[in-house]
Amino acid sequence: MRNKENQLATQGLTVGVEEEFLLVDDKGGLVYQGPEAIADHEKGADLKTEMMRCQVESATGICRGAKEIRDELAGLREQLARGAQEQGATLIACGTATHGQPDISTIGPGTRYHRIARHVGKFIFGGVTCGCHVHVGVEDRSTALAVANHLRPWLPTLLALCANSAFHEGEDTGYASVRHLLWGRWPSAGPPPYMDSPDQYEEIVQGLLATGAAMDRKMVYWDVRPSEAQPTVEIRVSDVAGTVEEATLLAVLVRCLVADALAAPEPAPRVPTEIIRAAQWRAAREGLAGEVPDPASGALRPVRSIVGDLVRDHAAELRATGELEFVESTLNWLNHNGDGAHRQREAYARTGGLDGVLRLLAEQTSLSQTVPG
Template sequence: MTGTTIGVEEEFHLVDPATGALAASSQVADAAVLGQAGTHVQPEISTTQLETATGICRTLADVRAALVETRAEAVAAAQTDGLTVLAASTHPFSAPEDLRLTDAPRYRVMVQRWAALAQSQDICGTHVHVGVDDLDTAVRVMDRARPWLPVLLAMTGSSPFHDRADTGYESWRTVWWSRWPVSGPPEPLGDAAGYTDVVGRLVGAGLVPDGSQLYWDLRPSTHVPTLEFRMGDVCTDLDDVVLHAALCRSLVSVLAAQDGEAPVIRPELLRAARWKAARAGLTGELLDPATGELVPASTAVRALLQLLGPDLESRGELAEVTGLAEQLLARGTSSARQRQVLTRTGDPGAVVRDLLAVGGTAP
């Protein structure tokens, strides 16, 4: 049934727990490639990264427990080479000049296709899979969800620093990722046939080998019956991951039940809304999908909660999700906290130590 199940994938940086610096480990990467790094641990393109994937979850308690388990597995895998993992989309101070590719055919093929884009991949993200009945439903929800993606993005920012500098963005990952020609919000596709036609044309144009390498902010999975939300930064705090997963699932359920045409929003305006969310996160203004006007970020978040309220209530999740959202609005994102720590201490290393503590990955 659409909107019943959730799965969460998180990508992490490998760091030296003593110095906080980014650290490459062929040992850890090779173990992940061979399936020897943990049941839920997978490799990523760089040897400074790891990915985890939960199993299928049906309640928010399931999601929380699964994330505790997968983060612990990632830490254990990193510790085999004296390292730990960092739950943030960019590293606060390291700028590796020579990222090393994980030795696996998949990544060698990516480098052949994408060249420097793949070779300089030093960002991490969160992906939420929500179960859908069929491809037609997935595409119909995609078309309707597009205006809400910037709001969801704004709630996850954890990448204010890059290349040893404050970028001025809450989600520099979004800006970095925008360089890829297969990223960003998808255009309206109508139905399964429309999606299949576009994928076929992109394959024919030599851009991708198949739909699995479409890195849109939202896409149908090619290997499981889910709709995959890909726009989020890595949420340092576990509460924020649970909130993000809950909102993604509820949005799928609500939009799948809607009739009529999908809302029309100009691609230029949607790109602007995405940029605003990446630039200021919850500290500025966001585009209200209902009115098309800029509103305080808190207003946009509460508008999303209002839309999803009846569905969340029917699941018994409304109080928990509302509480988590209000908590996030009150304390700010990981990006806001990182800047606060750096301002207070003047020490980028203190930012890493704080991230490890908040993310539950400190050794």
């Protein structure tokens, strides 16, 4: 049973969400008009270009609850969808481009992106990916590192929850999140090592910079890390979610996990990075319908059961914040309909091709429901 102090800690945490999207035409081809799509829609919203010109990104402001998160995400997606439409494109929330692409070679604007492309070479063009990053406000870097230690064993579960990239280069990859595998090619990506202190963190970051694995500090692409730009811990393991509701659910659950970490009386368990990496591979393979190591025991358990227990453990504070109905209804919908990858495969089977998958992605990217509370 969680105590009242833990409940108050959960309610006091702030959250921000970043989402990355693709622009495509009606045949699934990437459309390289990202900068133009946001040019007339940036005022009053945090909309950005991304590494490739076929991508755009949005970021919420500082949010304090599910309804606020959902409303901001829905509004941002609507603005991006309008901008895409004005460029003859469709906005889709998918971890990878589903259709085969004849050429992916157009870097987004900004000298930093071009320097990164020169630095890492042609593999940057081997598969464009889109993720979702959840920021939770913390006091300082030392706190962020302690929280990250506690969240390391949860990375496989969070990856499986929003797995949304079954297809790549026109083929079913057999994975629920092939984005995870593609992103893992970056030398500074993956689960972070266990950190004992800010000094150790700094030593490792400086080592990554010295070897050239990271060109700058922002290229430390660990799946959970202290943010370089904001006083937050950033969880960046997930595919971009298919729907606003899934992204909001992810953000609320991450906030709960951060509250648990802040209230933990003991340091986090030292799960070897190699074990977490292997568990993430399993999560990427099987998605929500699969099994991953339980964050507490290490024994394999269904992802649905792990997430269900997390919600039950936090039911009191979620009820107090008016979020429990949303969390339970969204999780029930997800358990019934499957993760994004499962829904993509169902669309493929139902329609007989990738064009059906594309229609599904376009529809659910902008489709949202009312969040209670």
